[in-house]
Amino acid sequence: MDNLENLFERPTRRDVLQWTIACGAAGALCPILADGAFAQDVAGPGALPGPKLKGLARHDAMFWEALEGNRVKCVLCPRECEVADVERGYCGVRENRGGKYQTLVYGALCSANIDPIEKKPLFHYLPGTSAFSIATAGCNIECKFCQNWQISQFRPEQVESVLMEPERLITFCQARHAPTIAYTYSEPVISYEYVHDTAALARQQGIGSVMISNGYIQEKPLRELCRRLTAVKVDLKAFTEKFYEETCAGKLKPVLATLETLKDVGIWFELVILLIPTLNDSPDEIKQMSDWVVQHLGPDVPMHFTRFHPTYRINNLPSTPVSTLEHARQIALDAGVHYVYAGNVPMHPGENTYCHNCKKELIRRTGFRVEQNRIREGKCPDCAAAIPGVWSAEQSLAFKPREMSATELPHDPSR
Amino acid sequence: METHNTRRQFLAQIGAAAAGAALSGTHRLHAAVGEPPAASARVIIARDEALAHGSVDEHRDLLRRLLDASMQKLTGAADAAGAWRRYFKPSDRIGIKVNTLGLSTQPAVVDAIAAGLMQAGVPAENIIIWDRLDVELEQAGFKLNRSAQGVKCYGTDSETIGSGYQPQVETNGRIGSCFSRIVAEQVDVLISVPVLKDHNLAGVSLGMKGFYGAIHNPNKYHDHNCDPYVVDVVSHRFIAPRWRLTVCDATRAQCHGGPPKSPGYAWPFGGLVVGTDFVAVDAVAADLLETERKARGLKSLAEEKRSPIHIATAGARGLGVADLAGIERVAV
Numbered sequence: 001m002d003n004l005e006n007l008f009e010r011p012t013r014r015d016v017l018q019w020t021i022a023c024g025a026a027g028a029l030c031p032i033l034a035d036g037a038f039a040q041d042v043a044g045p046g047a048l049p050g051p052k053l054k055g056l057a058r059h060d061a062m063f064w065e066a067l068e069g070n071r072v073k074c075v076l077c078p079r080e081c082e083v084a085d086v087e088r089g090y091c092g093v094r095e096n097r098g099g100k101y102q103t104l105v106y107g108a109l110c111s112a113n114i115d116p117i118e119k120k121p122l123f124h125y126l127p128g129t130s131a132f133s134i135a136t137a138g139c140n141i142e143c144k145f146c147q148n149w150q151i152s153q154f155r156p157e158q159v160e161s162v163l164m165e166p167e168r169l170i171t172f173c174q175a176r177h178a179p180t181i182a183y184t185y186s187e188p189v190i191s192y193e194y195v196h197d198t199a200a201l202a203r204q205q206g207i208g209s210v211m212i213s214n215g216y217i218q219e220k221p222l223r224e225l226c227r228r229l230t231a232v233k234v235d236l237k238a239f240t241e242k243f244y245e246e247t248c249a250g251k252l253k254p255v256l257a258t259l260e261t262l263k264d265v266g267i268w269f270e271l272v273i274l275l276i277p278t279l280n281d282s283p284d285e286i287k288q289m290s291d292w293v294v295q296h297l298g299p300d301v302p303m304h305f306t307r308f309h310p311t312y313r314i315n316n317l318p319s320t321p322v323s324t325l326e327h328a329r330q331i332a333l334d335a336g337v338h339y340v341y342a343g344n345v346p347m348h349p350g351e352n353t354y355c356h357n358c359k360k361e362l363i364r365r366t367g368f369r370v371e372q373n374r375i376r377e378g379k380c381p382d383c384a385a386a387i388p389g390v391w392s393a394e395q396s397l398a399f400k401p402r403e404m405s406a407t408e409l410p411h412d413p414s415r
Numbered sequence: 416m417e418t419h420n421t422r423r424q425f426l427a428q429i430g431a432a433a434a435g436a437a438l439s440g441t442h443r444l445h446a447a448v449g450e451p452p453a454a455s456a457r458v459i460i461a462r463d464e465a466l467a468h469g470s471v472d473e474h475r476d477l478l479r480r481l482l483d484a485s486m487q488k489l490t491g492a493a494d495a496a497g498a499w500r501r502y503f504k505p506s507d508r509i510g511i512k513v514n515t516l517g518l519s520t521q522p523a524v525v526d527a528i529a530a531g532l533m534q535a536g537v538p539a540e541n542i543i544i545w546d547r548l549d550v551e552l553e554q555a556g557f558k559l560n561r562s563a564q565g566v567k568c569y570g571t572d573s574e575t576i577g578s579g580y581q582p583q584v585e586t587n588g589r590i591g592s593c594f595s596r597i598v599a600e601q602v603d604v605l606i607s608v609p610v611l612k613d614h615n616l617a618g619v620s621l622g623m624k625g626f627y628g629a630i631h632n633p634n635k636y637h638d639h640n641c642d643p644y645v646v647d648v649v650s651h652r653f654i655a656p657r658w659r660l661t662v663c664d665a666t667r668a669q670c671h672g673g674p675p676k677s678p679g680y681a682w683p684f685g686g687l688v689v690g691t692d693f694v695a696v697d698a699v700a701a702d703l704l705e706t707e708r709k710a711r712g713l714k715s716l717a718e719e720k721r722s723p724i725h726i727a728t729a730g731a732r733g734l735g736v737a738d739l740a741g742i743e744r745v746a747v
Contacts, residue, residue: 085675092634
């Protein structure tokens, strides 16, 4: 019955070759190829076996308003696309059909893998566990450095997909004992309805849901979704509007608003900042970003500074020097952020977790593999300091977002 | 009709032409074909009252005669075959880009073009009618044909999913897109057959805007009235240097509510708008839409904040003549 049975084969020769090349470029040996030591999400549209979805996976969309002349206004993300009949929004996966807005990717999975949760990366969320990781096509921004552009920058009819309704996905996930579903690789915000329904069902079945996102979403749908999710990772692409506009076709301000909302809701979240030489790696910018994080989000939100490799539309810049990551990490630590990591550099000490209080090593990692985890009941075994994060499935599923009072609720243009 | 240019206009046009040649190679290509166009900024508006009545399909012979006459007016050739030969040679592999979203290109108009090409000695097998999707082509009344015989007709997404686009991203100006393999690999000459119609974002959906159908990610380029993205697409080496003729299907037109069909704003213009300067054809066609809007008491596109500014941008980049004062309109 499943056409995803073959998804979890060992890597192909080509995969191994790609990873080997990537490791070589990183200047490091890579002894754990089979686990995928790099944050290089290679799950592509061609990787899915079995019968492919024919046509589009249509479903009524949430968060839109009707306009005159059969036009609609999407209020899911900050773009607020106004879309004529038969046209689509910027994301390419939400379409106006006769004055009603529809998602075209409800259950249309174009990538699926079982990944270590560290690959997301979430380092303070059930370390050492796996996440059933899925994606649908499309994105609501366009990062010129996107490593998954073959799915994120294409329309759903242009990538191979298989249909997996929420119920089937949960069954599939249970059979593989994955405690978490990760909505990842492309942009889960724009497959909102599927994430919304699946995450609710998963939680009923004791499975957590984490969203790996660019944070480009409006407040109301975000708060609604957080009632179903158990953690979020946000890519903070840079700390300047210039970078967001020129390199991502987006805006910084709404992403910062998202981070403040996540903080207010109380859900566990971590930040990833991909440092690209000359574009977003200046010490001043990293300092400003780190100061903002401490001031607005608090010192316990982990920051991952990760290494860029040339791809998609940025092929004229070198990979990020490891020294840049180390410098950025130090700047953030000096600013008062408690947990700062260096990413995409396997076996670097900056991949490990150290107690913010006594500085002892708590979790040792090699790539995405957890070699040792000394945290006990959420505490440092040496100084008993509470370590921020989600350390058990029970804790994960017990999360309840802080609800807003009626006067606090954001303006809802759809009502 | 005579046009008189000032010295400044003349110099500006020379500069624009030079820039356009540098950008796209359009002018060099015309020279390579054999003969330069008789008047690159001449636009033919061919109408026949009979076309406004009944179904367009009933008027296939009339459409052929009208199009042949347009080509003769465009070139000054003594006969239709000679006019078609002015622009096309038997070895050309020709892609006819139609528009099948909303109010669609009429198959009868495309048949007339194919017949004209065959007069120039182009084998039917060298002609591909194409747009994005098979399903949209069929809905517009085209018969798909992927066989080796006859005029071919298929969408970019007709084969294995996703394989219809080139795997690499082409960057031009602000766009970064994968182009349809049809336009990139299977043809070396393009004819555009847009519909005379309105577009809610770009102002108009004419020849230039229609080439959004050649890239995989048109949804990314709708901001700022699609400007300069439309021009970045058409000025790419796969489009402008290959684009030899525009036949705007104005048998049925729509002045508002596009690109979906909005019958209340459609009218039977009963004609074709033809030219080799794709910017000039779009400029004239946009003006026809504005005229109809005004006649109906609708706000201008500028008042609706959706001026087709990409036409002026294309003119400024030297891809053609955007200024109506510099375009010779010839009625047939």
